Amino acid sequence: MMIVMKEGASDDQIQAVVDRVESVGARAHVSRGELVTVIGAIGDREHVANLGIEGFPGVDHMVPILKPYKLASAQFKKGERTVVEIDGRKIGGQHFMMIAGPCTVESREVMLETAHVVKDAGAQLLRGGAYKPRTSPYSFQGLGEAGLRLLQEAKEETGLPVVTELMDVRDLERVLEVADVIQLGARNMQNYTLLTEVGRAGVPVLLKRGLSATIEELLMAAEYVLKEGNEQVLLCERGIRTFEPSYRFTLDLLAVPVLKELSHLPVVIDPSHAAGRRDWVLPMSLAAAAAGADGIIVEIHPQPEKAICDGPQAVRNEEFADYVRKVEQAAALAGKELARV
Amino acid sequence: MMIVMKEGASDDQIQAVVDRVESVGARAHVSRGELVTVIGAIGDREHVANLGIEGFPGVDHMVPILKPYKLASAQFKKGERTVVEIDGRKIGGQHFMMIAGPCTVESREVMLETAHVVKDAGAQLLRGGAYKPRTSPYSFQGLGEAGLRLLQEAKEETGLPVVTELMDVRDLERVLEVADVIQLGARNMQNYTLLTEVGRAGVPVLLKRGLSATIEELLMAAEYVLKEGNEQVLLCERGIRTFEPSYRFTLDLLAVPVLKELSHLPVVIDPSHAAGRRDWVLPMSLAAAAAGADGIIVEIHPQPEKAICDGPQAVRNEEFADYVRKVEQAAALAGKELARV
């Protein structure tokens, strides 16, 4: 931590800061510049982070020097990239993964038909929501347990592993019976109860970035899971909130190279929720793959016009195989391969 | 819902939309303009909201006409304002409420000393966090049950009702034993599990706006609580996330008159977390009260330099009585009175 003093800070004020730094067992390094004095506090990360010096007289501001996450950092694995394996399917490193399925599990017919489309197109993981976080209490909230049973059936029929969202910690056991990967949605990125419990469960986690979460905060949320000994975290960018009203969210593709520099964890892009429109999903998927994403999670549907939820953004089942082929080419530009099972 | 067709949309495309609208039992109203055709869909709010017409050929975009919340809307109470009463203390209408206390419950001594300061200055509600949502898993997470016990003791000593945060639905019973008002933090504004359960518990709720939640989304979150039959919701603006790095969050005081026009619920401002600095808390508190807020929740501490959490933003206990007196004057400008108990 660097503590920047105000211009004209007195020697007493500087000494008070030094004393405080040393009081937590850290060392203080004083650099007197022509205009301002800067004090480096060197020592245990947590102690130094909690010095509470901001309000001291003569202190202008504090500058953190170390990243606040450890286990999620690229340094922690010395440059090695984490490859998560889900029932034999790999994501991370040179392995690109395609995840697809309906937004919400809405009927047996749609679920099974779509699962076969996912499998036949060569995608590796099946998605579908049984519990749906909805802005309005009057919107369809998902089929719940009945939805989980349909996911189970689709999994048995196709052999595809399944990713589904967990919203309520009290549903954890039930969801774990079906899910190969647990999704934590954008609204729950900082739901520390869920993060800790899925961390303990030891199951792979697809962690969506919150609408206004910084990249650092996403990594801190991942750190909650990693800290419980669960390293299987997929970071997912799904669009951030900005001033632009032409689409639902601003897809932040710069997050791909940034996250891959800062962390060893795989990065997945969800192009559907940001675009909100089928036409814009393919260009954004190609862009994501070309930018170096490790995977894409996309919504598809046999008849989007009749979908209960988010139909306008669903790629049509009949166009999915072609979509996968194109994304595969874009991923190849970034040196990645879609592993056919 | 108004459905705006593209320029040059064909009669068949228009008819397809009309058919879809009528298929859910709503009526379709077609207005043909010189350039574009607009179709009004009139009928049950939820049916109309879920038409899924966005992807239809020839459709340009949809414009919702009705607000998506009902119980939280000003219309619902026909202009009457909700007054929430907490152990005899009122907030809403002409009643201004001052809520204060330490950020986190950290020790018996700090808690009790501060509780007396809160009471003596004429504030009506005591705040203090036993469970703390923290960005870092390595930060202090609150005293938990021990913290609840200290809050209970402070309450008994001073007679002040207590507001404290609930993070994990499994702690609800425990928190309810102490809390007169349950706080749902910004990160949990869209934690629908918590919203529903505190709605059912029937206890007053202080609902903080999410960092990037729109005013409409805040009201939709309140609607989750109201829908369970619990009308005692205090809406709390605590700063939104913007591009500006000079302070922690941008305090959105325009939300005060906007919320009061859209909803009958009381509006509380938390100036501490946005400012992040003691010096800026008083001007923002005066501004909030002058803008017509129904209450302020502020952090205070006997020795901010030694606070475990957020010390730099805490008003000093010794300055609190003077702070209350000034805020009271600003509230008076907006026609509100701080009820001395």
Place this chain on the structure above:
Amino acid sequence: MMIVMKEGASDDQIQAVVDRVESVGARAHVSRGELVTVIGAIGDREHVANLGIEGFPGVDHMVPILKPYKLASAQFKKGERTVVEIDGRKIGGQHFMMIAGPCTVESREVMLETAHVVKDAGAQLLRGGAYKPRTSPYSFQGLGEAGLRLLQEAKEETGLPVVTELMDVRDLERVLEVADVIQLGARNMQNYTLLTEVGRAGVPVLLKRGLSATIEELLMAAEYVLKEGNEQVLLCERGIRTFEPSYRFTLDLLAVPVLKELSHLPVVIDPSHAAGRRDWVLPMSLAAAAAGADGIIVEIHPQPEKAICDGPQAVRNEEFADYVRKVEQAAALAGKELARV
């Protein structure tokens, strides 16, 4: 324009709105729904846009139905795409254009060496700033006229057309002597004086989106140029301002398909300023091309460590040919071809 009345608006209030609409020669279309009444105002676009009805009693809000731009809209050219031709080089439709050069013209040696690199790699347009908009008055403000002369020399040596920025309307003549394309920077996107004058000059314009300009505002800015009879406008996304501090700006690649749906004008991406880091420029360039951009403008330099301005984001001259080859492959995925001259 649709005028949405409040719930419970009176007949008199509705009539007052109808009267106002008709007073400007437009027709009013009243739809009475179960809860609210909506009034369509149909007539001349500008008259209707300036009704000033928002403050009328009983009016809830207004919803514009027509896009506020005409000449820039896709409808205006009935789906045909504008191809801009710059000294024989095409951009738009299936033509992809690579624009490159140093951030600022800093020396004869750097300028000429880089111009040859640009040409040899197969890029079509040379960039270089003689007048530089700088946040600080103490930063290097560009070589001015001397810079223009160096650009002229580079152009003569290589035969490459040149794009350079205009900041002061009083420099227009001078800049036009050298520039084949005039760049209007992000800070000047709404400098209506410049927009109008470059519109009149009839020269191709590279119009950068403002840091917080919506897509609609960008198109309105283009409309200022088009309105003067100049159709040669290249729209350039260069990163928008958001809350994320990990990079300089958030590159908004969703703007690519959105702009191409809304407008017939070519879309160029500038990946350098958003990334701010050389390592992130290539992935973002691949993403932009794969998303369907019509061109890329990128900064390169022989020795970025010694660049006067923005060195950290400059691609090295020696890596540029390889960079172009990769971007070409990404553009091919979107059905575009880099025209070798």
Place this chain on the structure above:
Amino acid sequence: MMIVMKEGASDDQIQAVVDRVESVGARAHVSRGELVTVIGAIGDREHVANLGIEGFPGVDHMVPILKPYKLASAQFKKGERTVVEIDGRKIGGQHFMMIAGPCTVESREVMLETAHVVKDAGAQLLRGGAYKPRTSPYSFQGLGEAGLRLLQEAKEETGLPVVTELMDVRDLERVLEVADVIQLGARNMQNYTLLTEVGRAGVPVLLKRGLSATIEELLMAAEYVLKEGNEQVLLCERGIRTFEPSYRFTLDLLAVPVLKELSHLPVVIDPSHAAGRRDWVLPMSLAAAAAGADGIIVEIHPQPEKAICDGPQAVRNEEFADYVRKVEQAAALAGKELARV
């Protein structure tokens, strides 16, 4: 400037940075921490700011220590506050100034009637736009020179000094004939040509913060004016662009105490453009004054329903005297006095 090295940076990499720092005549201060090394670069502000070290191998990031503005900083005047005097009216320090008038100069009648209302209510400065920056080229662009003449007439009739906007540097002479204060609008905050020329003109400047300008960028823009020897700059916050769609802009009142801490210049709030609605202008004006603003600039109109521009946000002339009286009370809470002339 502090240069933070990556974990594991080699001695050679550290030495390369030290060499670069010393090559511009600055001194390098190396602090080796347990995990990372930090190098302080101490010397001439500008040299140090342009080291271009970001891309050096082993460098993680750079942290500026000094503020990039000098003349605008509070330190520059050692805590003394600048009081700007406009024809005998003062703003800054304990002097609060009320500035009012129509959005645009639209007719002789409206202008003169409103000018008298402004004067009679005790406001000190008359506003009115002759040149109007408009998003759409089809909107009313102001009366231009005819508008300036009407402002002149209003000024002569009432004795009120006048503030009006300058958009085109070629209009400077003409505007200076009438204007006592020149307004630079939000879209022109970084129009360096205008900033420099009004700096040279030596006339008081009302500088509006850009929609997405940081507080630091606003102060840098002011620095452009100050650098020309013109210290009479009024900083004006008028709403920033955020994700919230309920109002036009988010009024950033935290900017008031922050600007007053960072700078000696007076701070003015424009509540009209952010609110966009008459009802919300008074609460925001009270809030601004209570927060410690040095002045308010507000739009008023005799018949807002007939205003050419921005009628819905104009306070009615007939309500203005009462408005001023209330704002005066709020300013008094912050220790300021509205100087009656």
